[in-house]
Amino acid sequence: MIRVLIVEDDPMVAEINRRYLTSVPGFGCSGIASNVTEALEFLRNNSVDLVMLDIFMPGKNGLQLLTEIRKEGKSVDVIVISAANDIQNIKQALRLGAVDYLIKPFTFERLKTALQTYQKEQEMIQEQNEWNQEELDKLLLHPDQTRSTSAKLPKGLTRETLQRVVKSIDTLKSGFTTEELARDIGISRVSARKYLKFLTEIGCLSVEPVYGTGGRPVYRYDVKQGHTVRIAPYLET
Template sequence: MIKVLIVEDDPMVAELNRRYMEKIEGFMLKAIVNNGTDALAYLNDNHVDLVLLDVFMPGMNGLELLSAIRRQQLGTDVILVTAARDKKSIQQALRQGASDYLIKPFEFDRFLTALTDYKHRREFIENQTDFNQMDLDDQVLFKQLGGSEKNELPKGLDRHTMKRVWEYIAAAKGEFTAEEMAGLVGISQVSMRKYLKHLEVEGLLSVKINYGSVGRPTSKYQCIANKNIPAYIR
């Protein structure tokens, strides 16, 4: 399990981050602290793999904490989760090795991508004893530099979320609605409809519209292909 420390001075945001994190397999919350000084003290006394870090906090801010983490070589990775969107903050975070940078407000899909990418990179590195350039580029460096695969998804769709959506769809028996699938995957219905529309266009889903006597029509989807699945979906 990847041990996580949330450093956030807004209790509502900290709780949202916690709930988001608990939806993703492989992560375990160790603690939540609301300022940089307490976070540094905690890190000095406890092993943490990943810090979800805000920038704007009283006293020691998030970028100052990131600098302290690097100076003390505490061996933890950091993802910024912050409203700071200025060039200086982003450059400073990236230059000091932040694994990702999420600008508030953000949707669960983006949070999922950040943690899933981090987990995949970590697992790849930990499971290797010797690296070749091709694997390193494909699994770590190329992704961090923003590389894309062939058959790239349309803008706004995330490949990790798509794979997760497809896993649930492939396992579904019979028809389902966007609302039902959104509940299973853990994303909004609006986001789910975008993924379902793409899969329909790709010829992987059939859709049937049920017109009831009252209310809006209901779209029922069903998986119609389990082979020749594009690589970015598998």
Template sequence: MINVLIVEDDPMVAEFNRKYMEQVEGFQCGGWASSVEEAKKYIAEQAIDLILLDVYMQESNGLDLLSFIREAGVNVDVIVISAASDMSSIKKAMNFGAVDYLIKPFHFNRFLEALTGYREHISIVRERSLLSQEELDRLIYHKSITKDLTRLPKGITKSTLGMIWNCIQQHHKALFSTEDIAESAGISRVSMRKYLAFMTEIEVLSMETIYGTIGRPVYQYQVLPQAEGIMNSYI
């Protein structure tokens, strides 16, 4: 198992990251630190393989921890997860050896890509004494052999998905049904159900089943907070 330390001063965000991490096979949470100094204590006392590191914290800057790790020669890897999107922070993190950098808000597919890529990286490092060129390239360029996480499934087209998303943004800010969006977009209900099911699967929409007194249940959809970031990776 890959032992992970979450360094994040917001308890709700730390818990969110932990729940995401526990959905990925091969990872376990070894602890949570709310500051750089607290993280240093964890590193000194526990065998930590990977740190999920925030940059902007009330008492400290996460990049100071990254600098400390490299200067002290601590054998631990770091994935930065931060709202810091300025080139200076990103460049500094990369120069100090961060293996990946996720900008908040991110969606699960990008998080999954980061962790599965790291899991492949660490398996090569632990299990190989000699490397092929392909294995070395994956280590250097952080290439993953996992599937393309933003590839559209069969029967879903980019143009139609984009048109439906635009329609939802313009006309359906609150709860809406399959019939509502199908009428607005001019698409059959059968086709619309397929697209709405896909958007629910990738966590763009939430779905609620409403049972009336007679007839079939009605499926109500609502846009989730992280929807725009996810859709940008598909359309």
């Protein structure tokens, strides 16, 4: 669960933002602060992953709060949600490390996209300690910048069948076998084994041999956290 602090001086707007936030799976509202002082106090006494931050507030503004957060070295990310649409405020927020910037009034879909993008990035970060350039580009660059270099499938695999496989494993979830996957989507075990091998190699699945009384192992597959991020480039058209 990603813990979020909402910093917004308008109680009605804060409540709308809370409802939007909590409607997105994987996010929870840890608290609401109406000014910089309250926000700093909350951050010093509670564990927070993400701040949804307004800029215009009585007293110190949101950018001053963001500056204080960076000075204190707090490990917290920030999405700015503000009516401030001038380039100076936008550039300053980005320079201070805001991961996204939404201009009021915004749509729920835009906020949902911001949250889900952040969620996927966190899943990728938590999964591994070392990165290659391709993986880092997927994390840092805008999707439009990486789409032209989307990954190609190995010879013999098709995007259409891969889509069916991914849909099936999302349903099977964990502990499934090659035979179960093949039966679920109506392909041969040989074909199913090729797709499972590929998904295991790119880190979407883990595999473990289970030994029965017959002596030969049955291989069972489990879906790894963040698999949707890893498979996405191979499903793009």
